[in-house]
Amino acid sequence: MIKNIAFGAFLLISGFISAQMTAMSGAEAKAFVTKVSSETQEIKTLQSDFTQTKKMDFLDKNIVTYGKMSLKSPNMLSWKYTKPYQYSIVFKDSKIFINDQGKKSSVDAKSKTFEKINKLIVGSSNGKMFSDPEFTVTYFKNGNFNVAKFIPKSAQLLKYIKQIELHFPKNQSTVSQVNMTEASGDTTNIVFKNTKINAAIAASEFNL
Template identity: 65%
Template sequence: MNPAEIRQFTAKMSAESKKMKTLQASFVQTKKMDFLNKDLVTSGEMALQAPAMLSWRYTKPYKYSVIFKNGKMHINDQGKKSTHDAKSRNFQKLNKLIIGSANGNLLNDPDFTVSYFKNSSGNIARFIPKSAQLLKYIRQVDLHFASNQSVVSQVNMLEASGDTTTIVFKNTKVNAPVPASVFSL
């Protein structure tokens, strides 16, 4: 994108993300790992509620949930539940990365160098972590925005190991009511 397109795109995304109170979507996640011949494909549902509640639930081929709420990270691994303090710097960055990837707020994150591209299907914002700590895990994150859409349609993540994760969001709903039960295990 040229500088004028970048300004227009980021202004639109910033304005839209400020209006966003809730976001819900189903997703399909594909993980490609060097040592596996077959991709790992999972699917599930995600929901977020401003300012910082996030529910990420895998439903196929197994059940696994992660919920960020009130400074805590709650995990339900096929019935085995645990809670962790999410106030550590790494957990906060993880939460910020996931929420920012879903709602587009990552565009203004000072922890990343951002580049912007466009293709026939829409716009792409590419994030390169600035901190050595984050670079140990993530080399690059690409957020895809379908043409004339203000929410992320796909996330591509390149991990430091060279493995990749692609998340495609479908049935996205913005500012629809989210039942409180979505944020509980």
């Protein structure tokens, strides 16, 4: 369960890549990275409702869950699933805190796969994800989105994740969608809406 939630969290951000998706030129990619990195420097907090859809080969129906994501710079991240079940996961102080319908636990995140995923999610709010040494990044575009595709470099991470795509609406510097493909072939899609930037976030959002 923790792997699915953590990867889904990564997973911490809205349509799939269409057939018209094309690779950015070197100049376009550089301009895109510079713009996002510059504009997201001003983000201190980020809140958003999300819908997560997980497709697994052995299930006939997709698993759809709803919740709220809260991020506070530099490294606090909360995912609270509210429907159809209650499940919370918080990244804070180099640890992962979990509340599974009242059952609480914690995991040391240092030097673990979860810590790398958490860094990438937090990095999406400040542009630092583009320089994460754990991933090879390529850039694409279509009529609606700019897309950064992340491929893990390490064999350890490739055991879990095949690739992650972060979607940025044109003329927007925050992620509106995350598409992730796991090594197993299962996919997770997270769509964000009602996003608030630099609004006050209660400390309780990062407590379980």
